[in-house]
Amino acid sequence: MIRLENVTKVFVQDKQKVEAVKNVSLHVRKGEIFGIIGFSGAGKSTLIRCINYLERPTEGTVRINGVDLAGLNEAQLRETRRKIGMIFQNFNLLSSATVFDNVAAPLRLVRTPVSEIEKKVGELLEIVGLKEKESAYPSQLSGGQKQRVAIARALASEPEILLCDEATSALDPQTTESILELLLEINRKYRITIVLITHEMHVIKKICDRVAVMENGEVVEQGNVIDVFSKPKQPITRNFIKTIFDENLPESLLKKINEQDNPATLLRISFVGEHAAEPIWAELATRFKLRPNILYGNITQIKDTTLGILIVRVVGEPSDIEAGMNYLKTQELQIEVMNHAG
Numbered sequence: 001m002i003r004l005e006n007v008t009k010v011f012v013q014d015k016q017k018v019e020a021v022k023n024v025s026l027h028v029r030k031g032e033i034f035g036i037i038g039f040s041g042a043g044k045s046t047l048i049r050c051i052n053y054l055e056r057p058t059e060g061t062v063r064i065n066g067v068d069l070a071g072l073n074e075a076q077l078r079e080t081r082r083k084i085g086m087i088f089q090n091f092n093l094l095s096s097a098t099v100f101d102n103v104a105a106p107l108r109l110v111r112t113p114v115s116e117i118e119k120k121v122g123e124l125l126e127i128v129g130l131k132e133k134e135s136a137y138p139s140q141l142s143g144g145q146k147q148r149v150a151i152a153r154a155l156a157s158e159p160e161i162l163l164c165d166e167a168t169s170a171l172d173p174q175t176t177e178s179i180l181e182l183l184l185e186i187n188r189k190y191r192i193t194i195v196l197i198t199h200e201m202h203v204i205k206k207i208c209d210r211v212a213v214m215e216n217g218e219v220v221e222q223g224n225v226i227d228v229f230s231k232p233k234q235p236i237t238r239n240f241i242k243t244i245f246d247e248n249l250p251e252s253l254l255k256k257i258n259e260q261d262n263p264a265t266l267l268r269i270s271f272v273g274e275h276a277a278e279p280i281w282a283e284l285a286t287r288f289k290l291r292p293n294i295l296y297g298n299i300t301q302i303k304d305t306t307l308g309i310l311i312v313r314v315v316g317e318p319s320d321i322e323a324g325m326n327y328l329k330t331q332e333l334q335i336e337v338m339n340h341a342g
């Protein structure tokens, strides 16, 4: 549905070149929620603005439903943009217009008949739960309500794609939850493809199907959210995951482990979905003569599935540990040796 190939965006400021996006290739599939995560300055806003050509890439191509945006004239580009809604961190509402008029604005722009506007805006305000606020002005609304108006306005043009530029960053955690629920509902009910950018891993974990991690203008890692969470490849991805569950063991515990005589290995074991993990410990003990000790455990919901992570200290002979690890791998568990202690 959205295909970016080798997209680069260079800004020139005070004769200095800033490469905000470097050689990014992405494919967003129809109907999915695709998240782009990165720290401030990573290039996320620039990249998402390349998707609807608010920024023209310096190099590379952007295709929407197979159409290369570089080949479109202004009128065609405007028409394509109507099918790509966008919402922003600071809502971008018209402060002098009521909620109703804000949502009606894109419909008036294309000369929709008044009766149709009445009906449509009413429906949209129902969807976002703000029917009773239609006569209010933005200044009379909370941040969450403002974002709901912005979402209703974006939906007015019946977009196929919704781009969300840090849509929840200005909101408190509870309001963030409710806006994420709304985005999920819109995605599921109306099959709208959503691309969002965020610096919060929580947003990715709650609603995204796939994720791209950006650093210094580049996409350094991308894949299914569950895969990226269970097998992160890049240090930056691990850092983001740590903001949700901190797997760092206390220094004092690590020191104690290192002081012990027995050769020990620390394993990070992750499992996806409902997995009966208990029998494996008995198996490790009896079959492989190992002594496993669970030091850390966490099970968390990642969109529609669960991810479990354990950090286990295994004591035993190196050959037994290796055999035990091979056994664990046959149990659909992802195993990683964290470090050797002892």
Ligand SMILES: Nc1ncnc2c1ncn2[C@@H]1O[C@H](COP(=O)(O)OP(=O)(O)OP(=O)(O)O)[C@@H](O)[C@H]1O
Pocket: 011, 012, 013, 018, 019, 020, 038, 039, 040, 041, 042, 043, 044, 045, 046, 047
């Ligand atoms: N119009 C512009 N002119 C010059 N440089 C720009 C422009 N827009 C962005 N940049 C630069 O490009 C880089 C990436 O910025 P961008 O806003 O895309 O990152 P970001 O990941 O969205 O960060 P943030 O979350 O802080 O907005 C930064 O170094 C920024 O200063």
